[in-house]
Amino acid sequence: MAESLVYLPQSGDWICCSCGDPLEPRDASVTYLEGGFTIQVLTCPRCNMALLPEYVAMGKMLEVEQLLEDK
Amino acid sequence: MNQQELRDIEYRCIEEEQPTCQAACPISVDVRAFMGKMAAGDVAGARKILDRTMPLPGVLGRICDHPCELACIRQNAGGALAVGDLERSCVMASPSGGKPMLMPSKGKTVAALGGDMSSLTLAWDLAKKGFAVTLYVAGDKPGGKLNDISPDVLPPEALAEGIDMLGRMGVAIKTGQTVDAALLDTLAAACDAVYVECAGRDLCGLSRADVDAVTLQGPKPNIFCGGWPQPDGSRSIISLVAEGRRAAMTIDRLTAGASLTTSREKEGVTKTRIFTSLKDVPAVPRTEPADHLAGFAPDAAKAEAARCLQCDCMECVKVCEFLKHYKGYPKLYARQIYNNLSIVLGNHYLNRMIDSCTLCGLCTEVCPEDFSMAQLCLDSRRDMVTRGKMPPSAHEFALEDMAFSNGPDFALMRDEPGKDSCTHLFFPGCQLGGEPDSRIPEAYAFLRRKLAGGVALSLGCCGAPALWAGRQALFEEVVAAFKTQWEARGKPRLITACASCLAVFRQAAPDIPAVSLWQVMNEETGLPEAAGCVPAAPVAVHDSCTSRHDAQTQAAVRAILKKRGVPFEELPLSGRYTECCGFGGLVGNAHPELAKAITTRRAAASDRDFLATCAMCRDRLAHVGKRAYHLLDLLFPGKDGADAAARPDPGFSMRHETRARLRRELLATVWNEQVDAKAPAGPDFVVSPEVRAVMEARHILDDDVKRTLAHAEGTGRKFLDRETGHFLASFTPHRVTYWVEYVMEGGTARVFTAYSHRMTVVGVGK
Ligand code: SF4
Ligand code: SF4
Ligand code: SF4
Ligand SMILES: [Zn+2]
Numbered sequence: 006m007a008e009s010l011v012y013l014p015q016s017g018d019w020i021c022c023s024c025g026d027p028l029e030p031r032d033a034s035v036t037y038l039e040g041g042f043t044i045q046v047l048t049c050p051r052c053n054m055a056l057l058p059e060y061v062a063m064g065k066m067l068e069v070e071q072l073l074e075d076k
Numbered sequence: 077m078n079q080q081e082l083r084d085i086e087y088r089c090i091e092e093e094q095p096t097c098q099a100a101c102p103i104s105v106d107v108r109a110f111m112g113k114m115a116a117g118d119v120a121g122a123r124k125i126l127d128r129t130m131p132l133p134g135v136l137g138r139i140c141d142h143p144c145e146l147a148c149i150r151q152n153a154g155g156a157l158a159v160g161d162l163e164r165s166c167v168m169a170s171p172s173g174g175k176p177m178l179m180p181s182k183g184k185t186v187a188a189l190g191g192d193m194s195s196l197t198l199a200w201d202l203a204k205k206g207f208a209v210t211l212y213v214a215g216d217k218p219g220g221k222l223n224d225i226s227p228d229v230l231p232p233e234a235l236a237e238g239i240d241m242l243g244r245m246g247v248a249i250k251t252g253q254t255v256d257a258a259l260l261d262t263l264a265a266a267c268d269a270v271y272v273e274c275a276g277r278d279l280c281g282l283s284r285a286d287v288d289a290v291t292l293q294g295p296k297p298n299i300f301c302g303g304w305p306q307p308d309g310s311r312s313i314i315s316l317v318a319e320g321r322r323a324a325m326t327i328d329r330l331t332a333g334a335s336l337t338t339s340r341e342k343e344g345v346t347k348t349r350i351f352t353s354l355k356d357v358p359a360v361p362r363t364e365p366a367d368h369l370a371g372f373a374p375d376a377a378k379a380e381a382a383r384c385l386q387c388d389c390m391e392c393v394k395v396c397e398f399l400k401h402y403k404g405y406p407k408l409y410a411r412q413i414y415n416n417l418s419i420v421l422g423n424h425y426l427n428r429m430i431d432s433c434t435l436c437g438l439c440t441e442v443c444p445e446d447f448s449m450a451q452l453c454l455d456s457r458r459d460m461v462t463r464g465k466m467p468p469s470a471h472e473f474a475l476e477d478m479a480f481s482n483g484p485d486f487a488l489m490r491d492e493p494g495k496d497s498c499t500h501l502f503f504p505g506c507q508l509g510g511e512p513d514s515r516i517p518e519a520y521a522f523l524r525r526k527l528a529g530g531v532a533l534s535l536g537c538c539g540a541p542a543l544w545a546g547r548q549a550l551f552e553e554v555v556a557a558f559k560t561q562w563e564a565r566g567k568p569r570l571i572t573a574c575a576s577c578l579a580v581f582r583q584a585a586p587d588i589p590a591v592s593l594w595q596v597m598n599e600e601t602g603l604p605e606a607a608g609c610v611p612a613a614p615v616a617v618h619d620s621c622t623s624r625h626d627a628q629t630q631a632a633v634r635a636i637l638k639k640r641g642v643p644f645e646e647l648p649l650s651g652r653y654t655e656c657c658g659f660g661g662l663v664g665n666a667h668p669e670l671a672k673a674i675t676t677r678r679a680a681a682s683d684r685d686f687l688a689t690c691a692m693c694r695d696r697l698a699h700v701g702k703r704a705y706h707l708l709d710l711l712f713p714g715k716d717g718a719d720a721a722a723r724p725d726p727g728f729s730m731r732h733e734t735r736a737r738l739r740r741e742l743l744a745t746v747w748n749e750q751v752d753a754k755a756p757a758g759p760d761f762v763v764s765p766e767v768r769a770v771m772e773a774r775h776i777l778d779d780d781v782k783r784t785l786a787h788a789e790g791t792g793r794k795f796l797d798r799e800t801g802h803f804l805a806s807f808t809p810h811r812v813t814y815w816v817e818y819v820m821e822g823g824t825a826r827v828f829t830a831y832s833h834r835m836t837v838v839g840v841g842k
Contacts, residue, residue: 017797019804028795037835038468048839055839056795056804062815062833063774070834074467075424 011045012061019056021049028056035066040073077455082414085452088445089407090349095387097159099348100147102318105129107144107159111384114162114377123170126163131200131317132238135193135222137167138230140314143345149352149387155362158372158380165371172237175244179206184331187212187263189255190273192220193313194303196242197320198271198327203245205328210248212263214255220273221311228369264299269327271320273303291326291336292319300326318344351444352387392439392447395649397674398663399439399449402429406439406447413456424465430456431470431666434674435544436621436656438649453661457546468811469834470666471545473775477728481506481537482554485754486735488535489561492524493747497566499529502593505574506537508691509738510731511706513723515608516573517742518712519593523571526601532565533746534558535739538577539584544662555584562588571596573708575620575629575690576660592623594689594707598632603639608710609720614643615705616684619654620693627651633689633707640710647681655681657693664696668773675700685721699725727768729778758786761818761825776814776830783809784816785825802828808841 009032019028028047033055035042047056057066077085093099097107106125113122123133130136142160150157184207188195191213199209211218219235243249253259263270272282272294287294287301294301302319306312322343329336363380365372372380392406393399402409409429416426433453440448460466480486486509491498502523504516523531539554562568570590572578581590597603617637623629630651637644649655658664658675679686679702686704688694697704709720726734736754743749757779763771771781788794788805795804806815814832818825 016799017802018799019795019797022794022796022803023792033838033840035835035837044837046837052793053839054793054795055837057806057815057833057837057840059815059817059829059831062831066833066835070469071467072423074469075427076422 009043009045012058012065013047014056014058015060019047021052021054023054024049024051026051031055037070038073039076040069042069077414077417077459082410085410085447086407088447089389089405089410089443090351090445091389091405091407093350093389094346094348095350095352096147096149096348097144097157097387099346099350101144102314102344103129103321104346105144105163107157108384108386110166111157111159111162111381112386114166114381115384117374117378119166119169119374119377122166123173126166127173127176131197131321132241134167134172134234135196135230135238136313136317137163138234139164139225141312143312143314149354149385150362150383153354153357153385154359154383157384158362158364161365161368161372162377162381164368165365165377168371169374172241175241176200176204178204178245181208182206182331184208184268185210185266186269186271186327187267188271188273189253189260189263190220190271190303191215191218191249192273192303193222193316194320194323195220195271195273196238197317198302198324199242199247200245201321201324202327203242203247205324207268207327207331208246208248210250211242212250212253212255212259214251214253216251218249218251260299264296267298268331269298269300271323271327272299272301273320274301290340292323293326293336298330349445350387351389351391352385353391357385389444391442391444392449395438395442395653395655396449397677398433398670401432401670401673406443406449406452409449410452413452417456417459427460427465427467427470428666430460431467432661432663432670434621434656434658434660434663436660437624438621438653438655441624441653450661454544454546457544458548459546461546461548466546471541471547471662472811473728474541474662474665475545475547475550477731478506478537478539478541478554480732481509481535481735482557485732486535486739488533488739488742489565490747491532491565492530495530495532497530498532498568499566500527500531501534501562501565501568501570502531503534503536503538503570503572503574503577505572505577505691506535506735507695507731508573508706508708509535509735510726511691511695512726512730512734513709513714513716513718513720514691514706514734514738515708515712515714516738517745518604519573519708520742520746522604522712523593523596523601527596530568531571532568533742534561535735535742538572538574538580540576540580541662543580543584544660551584555580559585559588574692575623575626576692578626578629579622592626592629592632592689594632594636595629597711598635598639603636604711606713607640608708608712608714609705611642611685611687611705611710611721614645614684615687616645616647616682617650618647618657618678618686618688618693618697618704619650620688620690621654621656621660623689624652624654629689633687636707636711637687642687642710644687645682645684649681657688657690657696659692659696665775671696672700675702695725698723727772728775729771732777732779756782758782758784759789759820759823759825761785761827763827767827767829771830774830774832776832780809780812780814780832781816781827781830783807784814784830785818788816789820806841813837813841 030045031048095108110125126133145156148156292300300323435450542551573593658671664671675696689707694704694706703721705721784807787807804817817828
């Protein structure tokens with residue numbers, strides 16, 4: 006298996022507000038319709054809240070969404 | 077759609093029909109492509125096109141009697157193209173092509189008696205197909221009467237070159253033969269087939285009556301005849317060629333054991349259904365070479381060929397941005413859509429295309445065969461919905477908007493106060509209801525004052541979004557629900573202020589009598605006393621595409637303008653031929669860029685301010701910066717004295733809010749009922765106009781942002797950027813996850829960006 010792609014924010018020093026912890030890259034599974042894959046995004050190690058940056062949501066992710074919709 | 081239905085649909089579009097010149101050519105030379113190359117000065121390219129269909133092109137190209145010219149569409153706009161002279165010029169100016177490609181030997185032998193043009197053609201064609209052909213000629217050289225043609229017209233070298241090429245193709249030529257019935261008998265016994273060229277005489281005792289006109293099969297199964305003079309005794313070179321080719325085709329079928337007769341109508345001169353409009357085509361006179369024998373000078377050839385109209389139909393593509401965008405034409409699209417719908421596994425590349433037709437129906441109006449792309453796309457959408465193949469993102473936003481309009485925040489059905497049944501029912505529509513200064517209350521008050529019998533009011537959506545989305549069941553549900561309420565009100569006559577609502581009701585519920593507000597004002601109530609805004613210059617009337625077939629409403633709109641003293645102009649495409657504003661068919665959801673191109677194209681049709689009779693048309697036009705009035709702007713004074721044509725597209729969130737406010741306002745002022753505004757979904761926020769535009773394009777509503785803020789602030793589930801102090805939070809109210817980056821300034825948020833996605837990511841949203 007190839008390493009999952011890493012999508013970090015393009016700027017900023019992000020922490021989780023509820024837990025106060027700095028974030029670290031972790032695997033997050035992404036699913037839609039019949040499709041799914043894993044990416045790495047900044048995640049709070051304590052509560053597992055994940056940060057999906059805008060450029061990913063409006064870029065790669067949108068592309069894949071549309072591909073899956075046309076399956 | 078099954079194969080047969082596809083065939084029927086495809087058949088309607090005549091775009092792939094042959095141009096009239098090609099159909100009139102007995103060997104179907106692609107005259108149009110030839111002209112294209114000649115006009116571009118590409119003589120070698122033009123020669124290649126002749127070489128594709130012509131036997132002995134150096135001979136035929138010089139002497140063809142060009143019946144195609146009689147069929148050229150240009151004859152009514154300056155004169156038929158000089159096809160004969162151009163072909164001659166082309167072959168004179170270009171070296172002969174190389175040896176044609178030959179198929180592997182079939183091991184079949186054919187004898188041809190006679191060496192004139194029909195025999196030479198037969199030999200040429202059959203040699204290419206891998207037959208061993210032998211020509212038997214009486215004289216000392218082949219060519220027959222071709223040898224009698226003036227050398228200025230057909231130089232002997234040109235004929236010799238053609239015959240030499242036949243030799244290189246493996247055709248054997250036997251000269252000095254006694255061509256008679258005995259030879260024919262011998263050869264018929266020895267060969268797979270024999271061709272008898274009856275050029276001018278009754279050779280071997282065969283007469284035309286002995287021969288089948290379609291197959292040219294003679295008295296014996298393997299004897300074929302052709303090459304007769306024309307019925308009037310004249311000699312037509314191209315007819316000789318056609319007969320040689322026809323006989324060759326039969327011989328090929330015979331030796332392959334195929335039917336000699338099926339689908340032969342595609343050979344020779346054919347029928348074509350092509351349509352080419354001469355509208356806006358200026359007449360340009362035909363030119364001919366100063367010396368026919370010398371042919372055209374190069375520039376003169378280019379100029380004459382450039383008169384070719386490159387005949388094709390494309391009538392619909394000319395007027396439709398959507399059809400143009402996908403670079404094809406309906407016949408091709410029908411095939412592609414069929415394939416798209418038939419795919420079981422794999423990508424459905426055409427979903428977006430199917431969802432991008434505005435369903436406006438203009439194509440059908442301009443099509444000589446009434447092809448309906450709208451029907452094809454709508455049927456396909458229904459098919460996709462039924463099979464669960466419609467992309468969820470295609471129409472969801474529009475359907476949610478419809479649900480909002482038919483939900484508690486907007487929907488309303490009331491009799492006029494003090495009446496328990498009404499003869500009229502005013503239905504302003506959801507889009508007009510979303511206009512901040514719609515003048516709906518004024519129009520409703522006016523109708524109540526002027527119409528006897530009571531005027532009920534209905535706020536809601538007619539169901540058009542469901543119809544356009546291919547969600548037939550949902551659409552029928554909406555219409556049925558409306559009908560139930562309409563019946564309960566005593567079946568009043570419906571008065572609509574939106575062309576789409578009117579068209580939807582008329583089509584889906586024909587038993588509901590429905591009429592446009594404009595017709596009522598023009599014919600029954602007269603116009604309101606106090607005028608609205610007065611345009612400074614003439615306006616251009618934009619008919620909604622959904623009113624295309626409603627001539628009465630269109631006439632009423634113009635009559636109202638006249639009565640109001642508002643000068644107006646007609647757009648080049650109006651009335652029955654009007655263009656869609658870019659809202660129709662929900663193209664804005666499936667393909668926003670294309671929708672914008674459609675709107676921009678419509679807006680460019682006139683420099684005048686537009687006058688629309690549909691709120692959505694007006695807003696779409698405003699969205700691309702086009703100044704546009706709604707007719708109601710001219711009929712009632714607005715809330716403020718602002719320039720109505722300049723007001724912006726309110727946008728999705730504003731429409732929601734406005735609808736809810738309109739409902740509260742009407743309930744309070746007409747029925748004396750106070751309803752509280754709904755509690756806000758979350759904290760107020762401010763954004764820059766740029767971020768607002770981004771939200772609009774991403775279909776993110778104010779409420780989506782507010783709910784996300786409320787969730788983040790309520791639960792504390794958010795990220796903090798320690799460099800900027802910005803928070804980032806996500807929330808998934810339903811199917812879509814929203815992200816908002818913001819800071820709190822007191823009780824109000826300042827929002828820096830908002831985005832969304834449909835995929836589910838673990839640890840995100842909820
Ligand atoms: S205008 Fe051109 S394409 Fe049309 S019929 Fe004449 S030669 Fe053919
Ligand atoms: S957008 Fe209108 S004119 Fe174009 S294909 Fe669709 S229905 Fe026809
Ligand atoms: S108008 Fe369009 S659909 Fe109709 S025949 Fe021409 S190309 Fe085909
Ligand atoms: Zn945490």
